[in-house]
Amino acid sequence: MKQEIAIKVVSLNKHFGADDTLVDVIHDANFEVYKGELVALIAPSGAGKTTLLMMLGCVDAPSAGKIWLGEQKVYDNKWITKETRKIRREKIGFIFQAHYLIPFLNIMDNLILLPQTNKVNETEAKQKARELLQYFDIAEKEEAMPSQLSGGQNQRVAIARALMNNPEIILADEPTAALDMSRSTDVVMMLKKIAKEQNVAIIMVTHDDRMLQYCNRVMKIQDKKVVFETSNQ
């Protein structure tokens, strides 16, 4: 079966500074990430993992190259559209090291904030949020504030939030960094399940080698090049 491309990158370059102070971070990256797979992104600290993630997330502009998200070309040596935030809002879900839920919104409002911005009907958004909370086994917490939930529960809410806009891509920046081994495994297994069931491409930055076994592929930044290390499945 032909795999659907979620992310396509061609000749992607990123450098900081200029002339004598020029620092090359990513050089001539070419890769594809498919829908339904969980890809780990590993590299030593400072090698450019977050930079790559931010470029794929349409947050930071590359220095050169081309990026497609699904069928849509979003970058061709410049942003194709000025509305990069709209692309993020509609196509991408983000998961962070900490949950980073909005502390003054309850769980339900945290989940429906983005869909409401996307003009999704409130009832429909709430229905979707309840399904996700059910899926993550925290259905009874919809009225709770983030401060009333445990770290693991909040991280699950954060993952649910990333799914609320039916994204094609989820970019996860060390989502297990603050969790113990058991919970880390749970979260990664959950992400893998989501990738498969929701047909979403997930790129997960991790420093934890033990999590790599659960990922479909491992992407590595090595000497400024992006290479795929191995394929588990």
Add this chain to the structure above:
Amino acid sequence: MIYLAKEDIKHTLGKFIVTAMGVGMLLGIVLIMMGVYRGMIANANVVLNDLNVDLWVVQENTLGPFAEASRIPEDLKYTIKSKEGIDKSEAITFQNLQLPIAGSHLGVMAIGYDVYGDINPINPNRLIAGRILNNNHYEIVVSDKTQYKLNDKIKLGRNFYTVVGITHGTVTSGGDPLVYISLQDAKELQFTYSNKRIQTDRARGIVNKDSHLVNAVIATLKPGYDADKVAADIRHWQHKSVYTKAQQEYVLTKFVVEKASKQIGLFTVILVGVSTIIIALIIYTMTLEKMKEISIMKLIGLPNSIIIRMIIEETLLLGFLAFVFGNIFSHLIYSKFPKNVLLEIQDAWLLFGIVILMSTIASFIGVKKVINADPSAAVGG
């Protein structure tokens, strides 16, 4: 639709209310300052309005008793009365006295008038107890601010005066209470020297004489006469300075109240500036506290407009609540001030406009922070 400002304020309601109360107290002081200014203007006009005369005749080349010393002969009132167009004419004195009160003294201004004359400076609407003066000697009508009661005895000069009437709202431009005594008593208090002074003067060959000096002669016009023309005529023939009611009002506001009102105005402007800076700093701090959340909201794709709306709504609500608290605060404390504080609705509306304007300006600092917030700051812990 989720109202971020509402939810954020709900989350930190206590802090928000206390902050608004703090700013409100500052705005309350601004309102009080405005009230003090209004009070001064109103006070300055109490005597003028209560007397309601058309002309003030005073010593030549002086601005009259409210601005500087003026002494003219009492009998000038007969000359003035004989002028064409004059209806009534009376002599009047103004002098500062210290009333003894419970071991201390209270500064007052005493108005001396002819008890049997045609012009009575006591506005009957202001008389809240007792009566006006009936006798030419040793009676006094006092303002309720002096705390004296009817039939109290007050020692002034060599004699005791009986309180026969109490007025309300009778004050000078400086806020000192007014008292009323007969012209005879006023002249005695103002121009009769002590026994020791008379003794010393005699030793130096100075003969003490009865004084018939007053501070001003006031007059009303017959219907149909122009105050400016009659005033010009008196100026020409009597070598006196003459002011119409409007001119006397100008003297009061221009020369007597102006400096004080400018000072208060400057204080008010500074306080408004300080309030703006404080609101801006509060909003800046509130925004800084939310920078992580703002970065996340920007990263996940929320448009700036939604986040900016939250900042502006919070600032405006803070300003509005502070304005409400400021009004409550000023109404609670204004009567405790020793001078007249006149809180007027138009001043409250003016301050409301200023508060909304300054809140909007203050919100720019938060809005700038939002616009400059880096969404990638949300990533990487």
